Amino acid sequence: MKPIELLQPASGALDLEILGLSKHFGDVAALDDVSLHIPAGSFHALLGENGAGKSTLVKCLVGYYTADKGTVLVDQREVEIPTPREASKLGIGMVYQHFTLVPSMTVAENLVIARGALPALLNWREERARLAAFMETLPFKLPLDKPAGGLAAGEKQKVEIIKQLYLQRRLLILDEPTSVLTLDEADEALGLIKQLARNQQLSVLIITHKFREVSAYADAVTVLRRGRYAGHGKVAELTVDQMAEMMVGSAVARDAAPRANRPAIPEGAARLRIQQLTALGDHGLPVLKNIDLSVYPGEILGIAGVSGNGQKALIEVLIGQREKSGGKVQVHGKDYSGRRAELALCKVNSLPEEPLRNACVGNLSVADNLALRNYDQPPLARSGWINWRALRAQAKTYVENFRIKTDGIDAKIQTLSGGNVQRAVLARELSHPVDLLIVANPVFGLDFNAVAETHSRLLAARAQGTAILLVSEDLDELLELSDRIVVMSEGEIVFEVDAAHADIRELGRHMAGSHALAEATA
Amino acid sequence: MLTKRLDRWLPLMESVGIPIAALLLAMLIFAIFVAIIGQSPATVFYLLYQGGFGSAFAWQNSLLRAAPLILTGLAVAIPAQAGMVIIGGEGALALGALAGAVAGVALSGLPPHGVQAGILFAGMLGGGVWIGLSGWLRHYRGVNETISSLLLSYIGIALLNHFVEGPLKDPASLNKPSTRPIGDVNMIGNLPGMEVHYGLLFGALFALVTWIALRFTTIGFSLRIVGGNPRAAQMAGLRVGWWVVGAAAMGGAAAGMAGAIEVAAVQGAANASVLAGYGYAGILVAFIARQNPLAVIPVAILLGGINAAGGILQRRLDMPDATVLVLQGIAFVVIIASETLSGRLRVWRSTPAPVKPAIPATGASV
Numbered sequence: 001m002k003p004i005e006l007l008q009p010a011s012g013a014l015d016l017e018i019l020g021l022s023k024h025f026g027d028v029a030a031l032d033d034v035s036l037h038i039p040a041g042s043f044h045a046l047l048g049e050n051g052a053g054k055s056t057l058v059k060c061l062v063g064y065y066t067a068d069k070g071t072v073l074v075d076q077r078e079v080e081i082p083t084p085r086e087a088s089k090l091g092i093g094m095v096y097q098h099f100t101l102v103p104s105m106t107v108a109e110n111l112v113i114a115r116g117a118l119p120a121l122l123n124w125r126e127e128r129a130r131l132a133a134f135m136e137t138l139p140f141k142l143p144l145d146k147p148a149g150g151l152a153a154g155e156k157q158k159v160e161i162i163k164q165l166y167l168q169r170r171l172l173i174l175d176e177p178t179s180v181l182t183l184d185e186a187d188e189a190l191g192l193i194k195q196l197a198r199n200q201q202l203s204v205l206i207i208t209h210k211f212r213e214v215s216a217y218a219d220a221v222t223v224l225r226r227g228r229y230a231g232h233g234k235v236a237e238l239t240v241d242q243m244a245e246m247m248v249g250s251a252v253a254r255d256a257a258p259r260a261n262r263p264a265i266p267e268g269a270a271r272l273r274i275q276q277l278t279a280l281g282d283h284g285l286p287v288l289k290n291i292d293l294s295v296y297p298g299e300i301l302g303i304a305g306v307s308g309n310g311q312k313a314l315i316e317v318l319i320g321q322r323e324k325s326g327g328k329v330q331v332h333g334k335d336y337s338g339r340r341a342e343l344a345l346c347k348v349n350s351l352p353e354e355p356l357r358n359a360c361v362g363n364l365s366v367a368d369n370l371a372l373r374n375y376d377q378p379p380l381a382r383s384g385w386i387n388w389r390a391l392r393a394q395a396k397t398y399v400e401n402f403r404i405k406t407d408g409i410d411a412k413i414q415t416l417s418g419g420n421v422q423r424a425v426l427a428r429e430l431s432h433p434v435d436l437l438i439v440a441n442p443v444f445g446l447d448f449n450a451v452a453e454t455h456s457r458l459l460a461a462r463a464q465g466t467a468i469l470l471v472s473e474d475l476d477e478l479l480e481l482s483d484r485i486v487v488m489s490e491g492e493i494v495f496e497v498d499a500a501h502a503d504i505r506e507l508g509r510h511m512a513g514s515h516a517l518a519e520a521t522a
Numbered sequence: 523m524l525t526k527r528l529d530r531w532l533p534l535m536e537s538v539g540i541p542i543a544a545l546l547l548a549m550l551i552f553a554i555f556v557a558i559i560g561q562s563p564a565t566v567f568y569l570l571y572q573g574g575f576g577s578a579f580a581w582q583n584s585l586l587r588a589a590p591l592i593l594t595g596l597a598v599a600i601p602a603q604a605g606m607v608i609i610g611g612e613g614a615l616a617l618g619a620l621a622g623a624v625a626g627v628a629l630s631g632l633p634p635h636g637v638q639a640g641i642l643f644a645g646m647l648g649g650g651v652w653i654g655l656s657g658w659l660r661h662y663r664g665v666n667e668t669i670s671s672l673l674l675s676y677i678g679i680a681l682l683n684h685f686v687e688g689p690l691k692d693p694a695s696l697n698k699p700s701t702r703p704i705g706d707v708n709m710i711g712n713l714p715g716m717e718v719h720y721g722l723l724f725g726a727l728f729a730l731v732t733w734i735a736l737r738f739t740t741i742g743f744s745l746r747i748v749g750g751n752p753r754a755a756q757m758a759g760l761r762v763g764w765w766v767v768g769a770a771a772m773g774g775a776a777a778g779m780a781g782a783i784e785v786a787a788v789q790g791a792a793n794a795s796v797l798a799g800y801g802y803a804g805i806l807v808a809f810i811a812r813q814n815p816l817a818v819i820p821v822a823i824l825l826g827g828i829n830a831a832g833g834i835l836q837r838r839l840d841m842p843d844a845t846v847l848v849l850q851g852i853a854f855v856v857i858i859a860s861e862t863l864s865g866r867l868r869v870w871r872s873t874p875a876p877v878k879p880a881i882p883a884t885g886a887s888v
């Protein structure tokens with residue numbers, strides 16, 4: 001790789017020290033006396049369970065929240081970061097789990113306007129030349145003239161990272177940046193950042209739930225537990241189990257359910273049958289082309305594929321967020337269109353990805369959101385009248401059973417940590433018997449305990465005869481959970497295999513698409 | 523624990539406190555305005571009070587104006603539950619008046635109660651279809667409902683004028699073109715013991731029923747889901763389009779009913795006099811009431827009072843009676859500006875309010 005001259009900022013990586021940071025929300029201590037130190041050029045990982053306070057900590061660093069107590073030192077000098085502007089001036093930048101690009105603007109425009117203080121009249125030729133020179137230094141190419149809205153998730157996240165590099169940040173904060181990326185994309189992005197850190201151009205603070213990324217890229221870790229400092233150390237001197245132990249405060253047992261002990265799939269008619277399903281994407285082009293699928297009771301059908309190959313559209317059609325343009329969807333042998341009455345009758349539930357966007361109403365309370373499925377059924381409602389007491393009782397039960405960390409059931413669900421929103425949806429969708437479950441990337445943003453718990457809940461539902469359609473970008477997850485795996489590519493099902501005999505490389509080849517397959521066989 | 527109890531009341535304090543503070547600020551600005559044009563603010567406020575609520579007569583005047591204001595306030599507040607900002611109440615009121623007048627004439631001969639019911643129903647239908655159209659345009663054609671409702675409102679007003687001065691004009695109405703009168707026997711009478719017609723009761727009932735439906739039934743719950751996040755609503759199996767159009771139509775029906783009541787209780791026929799700006803004032807009512815249908819009732823009475831006091835300002839101080847419109851205008855701007863404060867006021871919180879991470883550091887994008 002070429003050296004990255006253009007990124008040579010005046011001062012390079014910065015040294016960050018946090019002392020005794022505290023932050024309360026009402027009665028909740030999201031952060032309590034947390035300290036950490038990131039030497040210049042270090043790649044530092046922040047670990048902790050869902051709701052441990054990781055996002056809160058970094059939001060204090062970039063000025064979205066103001067800490068109640070504590071000191072932040074940049075290059076040993078005390079600084080105040082009351083608003084994002086000060087963070088920006090200090091050279092602290094952040095990449096989020098969600099995207100902040102303007103969808104209607106091109107990638108180039110997005111990068112240029114990110115610079116903030118722009119002259120009244122832009123010299124586009126000059127800007128483009130600068131951008132082009134900058135892009136030369138990058139290990140991957142970006143479609144500069146495409147509207148950001150048309151990019152796949154992986155590409156968008158790369159643009160977000162590139163944007164921060166373009167802004168010549170001295171400290172880059174990443175809050176679960178790779179949950180929407182494939183393994184290769186994540187390695188590409190993190191590899192680039194790691195290199196910049198090694199060259200003393202950047203210091204990095206990354207929040208992640210993936211130990212793989214910690215072991216591969218981080219120099220040191222700091223662990224939070226329930227808002228408090230719970231330990232730190234050099235990655236080279238820690239095992240994964242030791243880190244996990246720091247996170248939960250006790251020894252952890254981590255084991256996957258052995259495939260052999262699974263109950264067999266009972267004989268029976270297909271619970272979900274999809275025939276010749278077609279659908280159009282946002283730009284009017286076909287995204288689903290004649291999909292044929294069946295899912296049987298007590299079976300987990302895994303759908304593999306590189307993101308952006310129609311899996312998302314398939315889920316959207318199945319949960320009623322996209323119109324189909326042709327074909328048939330049948331549940332229990334009857335045509336199914338996802339209306340509320342059918343959902344209740346056929347016991348169809350779903351765990352879509354990005355739960356806050358797809359499955360929750362952010363400004364309604366936790367209790368209301370937990371009732372989204374059954375607010376119009378007894379005992380929560382009788383002949384149209386809502387029984388608020390029953391609704392609140394249900395919420396309390398769910399919060400307890402699924403250990404959802406929230407400031408009470410009346411808190412707006414958007415104030416919950418990412419993992420706890422996911423947990424709330426899980427509680428809502430899995431607390432009653434389910435006949436058909438539509439699932440997409442169910443463990444995005446969950447800590448390792450919650451991942452194991454979610455997986456075992458899915459397997460428990462399967463054991464009770466639920467038919468599960470599982471879309472996941474994580475092949476390991478698919479291999480661990482599924483009974484059958486199909487691969488989607490360019491809107492079509494291109495491959496099907498019994499999960500017990502699936503080979504990860506073969507799956508990968510089919511995921512890569514037809515030309516790659518042709519090359520491999522040629 | 524004190525902070526705990528405080529937190530419990532925060533939402534209420536915020537939703538009552540902010541509009542009241544905004545109204546006080548508006549009155550302050552108005553006082554400055556009054557002083558600049560050379561009048562004593564104290565006298566003006568005293569007269570406003572006198573003209574609105576200072577006597578039984580003033581109260582009656584205020585309540586008469588409150589009746590349509592409640593309904594036009596609902597025309598904004600009901601669609602707001604589904605996430606829409608509708609400002610076309612005046613046009614829906616116009617069409618409601620027209621439809622009500624036509625129905626009144628067509629049904630004459632039936633028992634008066636039947637005619638009255640027919641007038642109200644026709645008015646609701648007229649207004650409901652009109653604003654329902656805005657909802658339809660928004661959901662199925664992606665047209666901004668605020669703009670479409672305003673444009674439709676102009677068309678509605680023009681339709682009323684056209685029919686009143688043209689095809690439906692009563693030849694006997696010479697100096698004030700009107701439709702044919704619905705007949706004295708069919709007029710809606712006054713509430714027992716008051717000089718205020720039944721329209722006030724109908725409006726208040728409409729508001730009360732709406733509030734109950736929103737607060738205690740699955741209808742309100744569904745609407746909040748649709749308004750809060752359409753994608754989640756789709757996932758929950760709700761027909762988003764149906765709810766959006768329905769909420770818009772219900773709002774339109776309220777404004778249409780206001781028009782029909784103006785015809786059946788005040789004017790006796792449809793004419794340009796029904797267009798007294800109630801549709802626009804209703805926007806202010808709904809925003810001060812923070813889109814709460816129950817709060818719409820007292821706010822409408824308050825604004826009805828301010829409206830009613832316009833005359834007394836003119837008579838006593840020789841100020842133009844549009845002066846009260848200045849107050850309303852100021853209040854509107856201040857109220858809209860104060861909307862952005864909710865959830866962010868530090869004094870209301872035991873800890874500093876979080877700033878929503880919506881605007882990234884660079885100010886680049888959303």
Ligand SMILES: Nc1ncnc2c1ncn2[C@@H]1O[C@H](COP(=O)(O)OP(=O)(O)OP(=O)(O)O)[C@@H](O)[C@H]1O
Pocket residue numbers: 025028029030048049050051052053054055056057405406407415416417418419420445447876
């Ligand atoms: N704006 C807010 N209002 C109230 N409580 C909040 C707010 N933001 C965060 N919290 C609470 O603070 C705690 C820490 O949340 P935070 O988002 O920092 O967790 P996290 O470590 O990032 O978890 P995750 O891994 O699930 O993203 C949680 O209990 C959360 O409910």
Ligand SMILES: [Mg+2]
Pocket residue numbers: 054055056417418419
């Ligand atoms: Mg988080």
